[in-house]
Amino acid sequence: MTNDFDAHDPLLLAQAWSEQGRAVALATVIETWGSAPRPVGSHLVIDEDGNFDGSVSGGCVEGAVVTEAVDVIASGEARVLSFGVADETAWQVGLSCGGQIRVLVQKIGSGLDLSSLSRLNELRGHRCGVASWTDLATGRTRVSAEGEEGPDDVRAALVTGVSRLAADGLCFVNIYRPPPRLVIIGAVHIAQALVPMAEMAGFSALVIDPRTAFATPERFGGVDLIADWPEEVLPERPLDAYTALAAITHDPKIDDAALKAALEAGCFYVGALGSRKTHGRRVERLQALELAPEAIARISAPIGLNIGAATPAEIAVSILADIIQTLRTRPVVETVSAPGTVGA
Secondary structure, three states, X not given: OOOOOOOOOHHHHHHHHHHOOOOEEEEEEEEEEOXXXXXXXXXXXXEOOOOEEEOOOOOOOHHHHHHHHHHHHHHOOOEEEEEEEOHHHHHHHOOOOOEEXXXXXXXXXXXXXXHHHHHHHHHHHOOOOEEEEEEOOOOOEEEEEOOOOOOHHHHHHHHXXXXXXXXXXXXXXXXXXXXXXXXEEOOOHHHHHHHHHHHHOOOEEXXXXXXXXXXXXXXXXXXXXXXXXXXXXXXXXXXXXXXXXXXXOOOHHHHHXXXXXXXXXXXXXXXXXXXXXXXXXXXXXXXXXOOOHXXXXXXXXXXOOOOOOOOHHHHHHHHHHHHHHHHHHOOOOOOOOOOOOOOO
């Protein structure tokens, strides 16, 4: 299990409170209009005494949702709530255009059973992509890991990572994808520019370089930095399908082992610095390491989008753009080995 979640994660709280014997409801934003302070898919967890955590609106409708949730707990029947936000209230909570919010409220153990919630949290904890889809009329919720069979709307949403109403408006699909990670092999100038850019884009970054002259706190203050060989680090910091790896040392003794590990782990993006001629020699070395040609072909080399980048900062922009484009257009991956999935 990972530590990607904080102590106030509503889904983990919903499971924990239910397992403590408390009656619990889960509220979920299913549609917004205007400059909503909380995105579609956001959660609020409520117990029968009105205790709550999380947020569906930044404060403007939480009180009303809590009141409705207590009624849902009593009746067991899911409800879809619609709120129109007045202009003066909208400015106070960040809805500068006013707007509307629709919120689904379900009782845990009714439409959303505890076993499904537990599986959802387990999959999330193992950094698997997972979808829940709910029939808005009945409140019935089903959960599936990325790579499992499911409706077309669910599979399409898993590709984009965007939670949304199904095309017919009768079902809400909520997508949970692990926070993306970026592993950079090489504490070079490009990495100094790439790390802050990646973090601004929502990636956690790790820099690995065995060359202690490069991997120094003075050059990478506040960065997750390890001065060791990738083959020593990566077994302790495993790669996965929601990790990108950028090998930018220009040194095959450092890069090659990391590239092999990334391809074997199914990283969604694997890139390597160097010219086409340099990459040709790299391909020969990786073939000697018994990597399949189709796996080697996944390497983005020369690394980054072709934007004519020249400086380290410009190259960092091209790399990050390439990573984001790959993340947003990646095919659905197989996760049949994930805990609780089909065939596990």
